[in-house]
Amino acid sequence: MREKAGSRLTPLPPAGNDSDAREITGAAGSRLGSERPLADPWRDVLLALALDLPLEAGPSEVVERFLDGLAALLPHLALGACVIPEPGERPLVSVRLPPGASDAMQRDPTRLFPLLREERVVPLDDASTFHVGANEVLAPLDWQITERAALVLRRSFARAQGFRRIRGSARNLERLQAHVIQSEKLASLGQIVAGVVHELNNPLTSIIAYAEYLTRKAQGRLPRADAEDDLERLRRIQEAAGRILRFSRDLVAYARPSNEIPGPVSLSDVIDKALVFCEHEFSGIAVERELPAMLPAIRGVAGSLTQVFVNLFTNAAHAMAGGGGRLVLRGEIDLGARAVVLEVADSGRGIEPENLPLVFEPFFTTKSEGRGTGLGLSIVRGILDALGGTIEVDSVLGEGTVFSLTLPIAATGSLLPTR
Secondary structure: OOOOOOOEEEEOOOOOOHHHHOOOOOOOOOEEOOOEEOOOOHHHHHHHHHHHOOHHHOHHHHHHHHHHHHHHHOOOOEEEEEEOOOOOOOOEEEEEOOOOOOOOOOOEOOEOOOOOOEEEEEEOOOOOEEEEEEOOOOOHHHHHHHHHHHHHHHHHHHHHHHHHHHHHHHHHHHHHHHHHHHHHHHHHHHHOHHHHHHHHHHHHHHHHHHHHHHHHHHOOOOOOOOHHHHHHHHHHHHHHHHHHHHHHHHHHHHHOOOOOOOEEEOHHHHHHHHHHHOHHHHOOEEEEEEOOOEEEOEEEOHHHHHHHHHHHHHHHHHHOOOOOEEEEEEEEEEOOOOEEEEEEEEOOOOOOOOOHHHOOOOOOOOOOOOOOOOOHHHHHHHHHHHHOOEEEEEEEOOOEEEEEEEEEEOOOOOEEEOO
């Protein structure tokens, strides 16, 4: 009686048994069964295939490339794999059939070739399998080659999964870093709320006063005056409203998570915005600028760079709190390094020598509780590192602190006026 197709299902030995290390006979010119010669030495083909598998592309792509390569070596066999790239993902079933073989289109993971007489299965991990099928009993050399090929696939599949997990961990770390930067930005924004209120209060007072005057005049409760005076009052209302609008836009842009691509940025504009945000911190503090009349555009993201200077200015103001002082901004162009070198110097209490190497470490702070998270300078360094810049610190206890920044010049290199 003819044996029913699909009646034999033989598992391959598990990884790591004695067969893995067994010396395999056979070389170029060996025959599969008694009829089929190999065109190339199969050991070399498997070695080349193992070296060529794109581990970084992921488990699924590794399986596809492996099956393509092995099918070219063993075109008379049915080859397949059922893999689950990661727990919870949909299984991937892929097969390579010999010429003339019909596909039953049945994708039972335990049996990929139900119409073939023999099918052998080797586990790749707890959930994924490699399959070899034939219409006759596998010849000894067929068995040897597919056994070794299964080892190649198993190890390459595991490494591809490792690459994928590492890449996923890196993406998670990037997202976490972006979240920490945004949280610190909002924390610093909370600390400058008083300055925000002050900045909005003056123009709002002007708008209310002029609008009230013009309303009373329109009601006939005030004597008529020259139309030019009324136009001037309207211009002042418009100017004050424009100031509020610009400030609120800058504030929203600063608070928004930054996902912009680095490009040319005006260093003067960034410094101006940061000084406005920190204005309420500078009571009794003189701000001096010793900058060139013209500076090239620097490479960066405006929001992130504003965060850098908000942190530096706030720290400087806190170091000089209570006694006044000077905040000096010095800058020069380093054409050799294609960078703008900027110093942010304060006349505050300085930093203890033992603390100086720690100031850029996450969560390190010398401020009292509630005044700082210890993340500000760490984030500043991270932002500058990402842009190709640097930051260094020097301090003398009782005399002050100087932060030295190098900011890469944008590719355009166009000069912009400073204020």
